[in-house]
Amino acid sequence: MLIKRASELTYADITPRGLYMGRRNFLLGLLAAGGAAAAWKKLPRLVSAAGTGSVPVKLNGVITGLKGPYTTDEKATSYNDATHYNNFYEFGTDKSDPAANATNFKASPWTVSVEGEVAKPRKFTMDEIMKLAPLEERIYRHRCVEAWSIVVPWIGYSFSALAKLAEPTSQARYVAFESYYDRRQMPWGAGSGIDLPYVEGLRLDEAMHPLTLLCVGMYGETLPNQDGAPVRMVIPWKYGFKSIKSIVKIRFVKKEPPTTWNIANAREYGFYSNVNPTVDHPRWSQAKERRLGEFLKRPTLMFNGYGEQVASLYAGMDLRKNY
Numbered sequence: 402m403l404i405k406r407a408s409e410l411t412y413a414d415i416t417p418r419g420l421y422m423g424r425r426n427f428l429l430g431l432l433a434a435g436g437a438a439a440a441w442k443k444l445p446r447l448v449s450a451a452g453t454g455s456v457p458v459k460l461n462g463v464i465t466g467l468k469g470p471y472t473t474d475e476k477a478t479s480y481n482d483a484t485h486y487n488n489f490y491e492f493g494t495d496k497s498d499p500a501a502n503a504t505n506f507k508a509s510p511w512t513v514s515v516e517g518e519v520a521k522p523r524k525f526t527m528d529e530i531m532k533l534a535p536l537e538e539r540i541y542r543h544r545c546v547e548a549w550s551i552v553v554p555w556i557g558y559s560f561s562a563l564a565k566l567a568e569p570t571s572q573a574r575y576v577a578f579e580s581y582y583d584r585r586q587m588p589w590g591a592g593s594g595i596d597l598p599y600v601e602g603l604r605l606d607e608a609m610h611p612l613t614l615l616c617v618g619m620y621g622e623t624l625p626n627q628d629g630a631p632v633r634m635v636i637p638w639k640y641g642f643k644s645i646k647s648i649v650k651i652r653f654v655k656k657e658p659p660t661t662w663n664i665a666n667a668r669e670y671g672f673y674s675n676v677n678p679t680v681d682h683p684r685w686s687q688a689k690e691r692r693l694g695e696f697l698k699r700p701t702l703m704f705n706g707y708g709e710q711v712a713s714l715y716a717g718m719d720l721r722k723n724y
């Protein structure tokens with residue numbers, strides 16, 4: 402086995418081998434292989450990178466047990482199902498592709514730029530994002546437009562906490578989000594059939610709704626790459642494709658921004674994309690869904706079961722036209 406000297410190591414080296422050997426053994430091995438002095442110099446960087454990076458690490462001090470709309474008491478989907486049946490077209494279009502292809506994705510260092518119609522545009526490092534508000538565990542239902550669903554204990558805080566820091570101006574009426582895209586790290590994206598980088602958007606009141614989650618973890622840990630490391634959105638009353646992964650840019654804007662699936666096929670995917678069992682997709686029914694790990698289909702709920710919280714956002718709108 403080829404052992405690199407510690408001074409030659411990069412963050413990419415630690416991920417697969419760190420997983421395989423266990424972090425502690427890996428670091429000890431590093432000391433033995435690379436010479437103690439050289440390795441010690443590298444240690445702080447490697448360890449701090451891990452907290453926001455490619456190998457999920459445990460998140461401490463997360464507020465759990467929230468009641469009401471923030472956590473369903475339905476059984477959570479198994480970690481294995483939620484992390485091995487994914488949509489993340491940058492890493493391939495099969496459900497098993499993201500788990501297989503995103504292993505070496507470098508989610509650290511990372512910055513998120515907040516800009517546009519705001520009084521205080523700024524760039525946040527991942528460390529700043531992690532500490533911006535108390536981290537909460539929220540167990541949400543999550544419904545893909547392809548009629549499968551999961552229940553996931555996400556970790557994060559309301560997106561409004563970040564938005565308030567940026568101070569949107571009176572001109573801001575929508576929020577546009579953009580994912581990271583790098584052809585070298587994501588060569589599968591070119592053949593995926595959608596334009597990349599992935600872009601999404603919300604009306605400002607939807608973005609500021611307390612259920613709208615800026616998400617940095619799941620199942621007690623940081624996000625695995627295939628689920629959108631290091632930071633993504635989760636909007637539980639909308640079809641899953643609104644929940645954009647691996648975010649690098651958040652822009653407050655005046656006009657409704659373009660969104661990836663609407664660009665790809667406007668007849669099938671609208672801007673709002675609220676879960677709605679009474680409006681079928683042109684090619685299939687949306688009345689039922691298959692919960693991963695279950696055999697029989699279950700009925701899909703209006704607004705994915707969050708109607709009491711969000712229906713008022715759409716008062717007076719024709720939800721057949723605004724699909």
Ligand SMILES: Nc1nc2c(c(=O)[nH]1)N[C@H]1C(S)=C(S)[C@@H](COP(=O)(O)O)O[C@H]1N2
Pocket residue numbers: 483486487488489490491544545546580599627628629640641642643644645646647
């Ligand atoms: N950048 C990016 N974000 C994305 C997607 C994608 O392909 N690229 N797929 C979307 C779709 S269709 C769904 S259903 C959810 C899936 O999230 P999960 O894999 O964590 O369950 O991510 C959404 N966010």
Ligand SMILES: [Mo]
Pocket residue numbers: 488544545546547640641642
């Ligand atoms: Mo989806």
